[in-house]
Amino acid sequence: MRVCVYTLGCRLNQCESEALADSFAREGFEIVGEEEGADLHIVNTCTVTSKAEQKARRMIRRFARRSPTLVTGCYAQLNRKELEELGKEVLVVPLDGKARLLKLAGHLRTALESSLSLFEGMKSFEGGDATVFDYDAATFSYHSRAYLKIQDGCDNSCAFCRVHVARGKAQSLDRATVIERVKALEDAGFNEIILTGVNLTMYDHRNEGLGGLLEALLAKIGDIRIRLSSMEPDHIDDRLLGALEDPRMQPHFHIPVQSGSDSVLHRVGRKYTVAELTSILDRLKACKDDPFLAADVITGLPGEGEREFEETALFLQENGFSALHVFPFSPRPDTPLFKAKDRVPESVRDERAKVLRTLSAGLTDAYLRRQEGKPGEVVVQDRKDGSWYGVTGNYVDVRIVDPPLFAKRGMLLKGTFGSRSDRLMEFIVTGSS
Ligand code: SF4
Structure with a gap:
């Protein structure tokens, strides 16, 4: 079963979504992107601007045409009814129940084994006690x-x-x-x-x-x-x-x-x-x-x-x-x-x-x-089109030049800021720690 967690808003929302996605992955669900035909979509909403809310409504409508859709986050806390009306199989869990969702994956697995539909499984979820700091x-x-x-x-x-x-x-x-x-x-x-x-x-x-x-x-x-x-x-x-x-x-x-x-x-x-x-x-x-x-x-x-x-x-x-x-x-x-x-x-x-x-x-x-020519350190993030990319201590996105053969995500590399090509800085590696 494939699950997509779609996030709007701040780093905190992203952090909570990561924990949620991880709880599904640990129960054997496959985590997929928004265009990959998920069987369940989860939308973590934001209320900071009216644009963020508009986007949430648009995405919920779109997802709800394809699969049961669970909605949570700050916007869901303040406008539950409005969001529930966006689709037949939309379930809104306000912010005060969001941390409980960390237990949803286990509940859904059991529900599906006992032949409940996914949406019935979602609706029968209670989750027990949870605190806002359960995102480990x-x-x-x-x-x-x-x-x-x-x-x-x-x-x-x-x-x-x-x-x-x-x-x-x-x-x-x-x-x-x-x-x-x-x-x-x-x-x-x-x-x-x-x-x-x-x-x-x-x-x-x-x-x-x-x-x-x-x-x-x-x-x-x-x-x-x-x-x-x-x-x-x-x-x-x-x-x-x-x-x-x-x-x-x-x-x-x-x-x-x-x-x-x-x-x-x-x-x-x-x-x-x-x-x-x-x-x-x-x-x-x-x-x-x-x-x-x-x-x-x-x-x-x-x-x-x-x-x-x-x-x-x-x-x-x-x-x-x-x-x-x-x-x-x-x-x-x-x-x-x-x-x-x-x-x-x-x-x-x-x-x-x-x-x-x-x-x-x-x-x-x-x-x-x-920064050109200054020493620095980079945490390796992603590999795209044959190059590694990362983030330096002072939060500059860089393309890593001459990475070691054993480079991998999360690794810390020492080096020097190079010049800018397009919008990115280059970072020339001199060692790893
Ligand atoms: S009230 Fe809102 S904008 Fe002001 S400090 Fe608190 S979270 Fe930030």
């Missing part, structure tokens, strides 16, 4: 680098965001279990672990925070790479900055800044000013030698006039970013900005997104040029 990355088999979920939910309430509505309050996986799971991944041979969460810097924020966790973790593990999926600026403190100086923490920081204008930040409920943000960014850059600094930014937030946009563009240009992930503002139901009166026209919002994407291309180009 130690079993993943689809990545050369392992994702480990250590945090969920968020205690902030940014006025544009529906994720905190879907995912609920901040929760953290306890420190001992994080360390145990990272060590299990290390023992399984992974060379890089990416810690993920909805708001990672809110990890255990009422006690010792993410900094405290990293200190304890780094004291217990060997020489493997640790990467943080992203860091909200408002909980980056001295302790975290100190832990980031450890050479095992990778020189790549992804910061959802959202705007570079004080009035817009205030209007949408972000908990920092531009001056505070600038000081945090300076300290992050000082932790490492020329780290890759990426920003999430939203154009056309209510209240963003020409002046505020210019402030944002200037801020992004002057603060050493290497890439911008630009999102045109999308008003979300159940959020304070849904009916905002000072809305920016869509054409202006999109034009601003275009300007920032052009800026981003220039920033990335300048960053990559600076």
